[in-house]
Amino acid sequence: MLDDNGQEKDRLLAELAAGVPVFWINHALAQSHNGDAYRQDIADARQRLRDARYHLQGSFPATHGLADVVESRLLAAEDLAKRWKIPRWLVKADHSLPIAGSIKARGGFNEVLAFAERVAASNGLARMSPERPNYTHPDARSVFSHYSVVVGSTGNLGLSVGMIASSLGFRTMVHMSRDAKTWKKNLLRANGVEVLEHTGDYSIAVQQGRQAAEADPKCHFVDDEQSMDLFAGYGAAAQELASQLEEQRIVVDNDHPLFVYVPCGVGGAPGGITYGLKSLFGKNVHCFWAEPSASPCMLLQLLIGVHRSVSVYDIGLDNVTEADGLAVGSASPFVAPLMADQVSGIYTANDGHMLDMMLSVRDAQGLQVEPSAAIALLGPLFLTASEEGRSYVQAHGLGRTLPDATHISWTTGGSLVPPAEWQLLYERAEAFRGKVSALADAWSNEA
Template identity: 30%
Template sequence: MDAERWVAPRLADVLEARRAIAPHLPWTPLLAHAGLAELVGTDVLVKHENHLPTGAFKVRGGVNLVSRLSPDERHRGVVAASTGNHGQSIAFAGRRFGVRVVVCVPENANPVKLHAMRALGAEIVEHGRDYDDAREHCERLAETGGYRYVHSGNEPLLIAGVGTHTLEAFEQEPRLDVLVVPIGGGSGAAGACIVAKAVAPACEVIGVQAEAAPAAYLSWQSRSVQEAGMGTAAEGLATRVGFELPQSILWEHLDEFVLVREDELRAANRLMIEHTRNLVESAGAAPLAAALRLRGRLAGKRVALVCTGGNCTLDQLRAVLDDAPPATAQGG
């Protein structure tokens, strides 16, 4: 596939997306957390996308896209592949606009996200060992079933929709110096870049991905779509191949890209839960892992971390908490 098939969204498209999603989704808070500021050594704010109805940022793109389907596309229904958050976003929008939704998921998909998708009315098809297996099956199903296929990255309307989180962030705090965004497929980071470079060109946008699933990072470094191994426990970062449209935007606008280890992700996940008093999934904690890695060069800057989601299972939560050093009891 060639990125020239798509026209990358611009700020005007994000503004239009905000109008489309405003009746359906609330703004999310941008909050300062003193404990995180102390850890990173500078002003830190968190954009809490985990407060959205599906517990993740992608619902912004789902509502924007599904609200604009043609009558024929609505009649045919849509199919998507997902580890959970993209599928929830399309399921939420499908229920809101009366569109049939089929979601292909890997066989080991997060049960919390599976339950949420089913509760929203989506039909679930389990296939393959990971996201990309499910995606390839989804593409075949779109052809044989006549569905409108909704790719999780190569969709301008999705990117414009998720870019609204960065638009909100700058309206809540115009003086941001750095925005740190997790990258799996790259739609969220691409949307962040489009907005940040239009409204605050001096603001750095830094992407972060798991070292154990570096396809997007390698694609960004080489300026060509790459495939890589996928061994991360953070399903929101777990892609085996770069996506063309988000990458074309990241190649032009992303300032820096950081890889973090699995132990750094677990530590950051625990610290996010502890200091924000929010339930945070591993992908949503990745920006903190990157900020801690870059602590020295972020000093004196106002940094926003995009907490992309909070959809973790009890087993995932136990694993994060069990990884913590023993606490020392203190009176107070």
């Protein structure tokens, strides 16, 4: 169990069960990070994603003319920064990634491409050239038609895996939970993916997908809870971000700390990103994860301890949220222990806060992000305005350097949402306009 005293743990558990916003600070945060264990896996994933350019540009018109098909922009959030008095606030815009349109793109693509490489090699297909992997061989699609790829998902990983696996010629099946949006199912079906719907939640979808794959020796199951290839794909984003910071002449060091806020579902994407960033920037990067108040599976797991599984249902939560990509009941048993002393903290927010921030980022920055992405934009406010955030800054001696810090909100999901869905989302969000300001005001009154 992490180093939280009994009273603090009981208070946090009670607040989680009540579904109120919580900001947990990790008192067991390590001051060092050994990134050697998965360094090569992440480097291989980064190269694999770059090598995929030929296939992706040939299969998806939206990627034509893009130099880096699986890299997102790093945008300045100047108007939001002015409103909330954040010196430098940036958005890592995974919500605008082509093809899959979310933070899940790199991990899902890396997993499927790695499988494709293995299948092609086992069937005697050689690399076409230094720029063209073996899965681009003229005979590859015929070979792949005898194999299948299966994944369980609430939506975004299903889109990532489904789109690329189908484009390669694999029979592709996505088991989707009750939380998955109808438009995501329709998009997959339109791209030749078999969508199997389940009345249960994410865990049921994963379980059903795993069982289906076990019955077929030529079927590859993408295990969102345990996969190293997914984790490495997510980790590849760290070097991508580091290069963008260098291009923008943004320094990260003892005098210029970096704060990164990442949405968290089962934990693979924020875990991989955090692992990669800690490997590059060490103690100068501070990674915070964001979860819906209805689905705080990772925070609950770290509070209870990583050696026994726990579900949000165990504390009376319903795991129902507008942030469908984060609607996960139990945390990854691979990521939780690995990152238990690397994540700086986790905050939770309810649907009203996410929907209000979704409106704010549209109005201020012209960005359309789903609720599961909007939650990452709450991070700088939690850190700079809440009592817990201020205590973290003080405990780590960051008060002097905070004016020179860089804050990055990592978004997921948005560019693929149909216009009619946006209209419905924004109409629902109007009922919650002002919720974030009210939360900030409450923090101010407590100060």
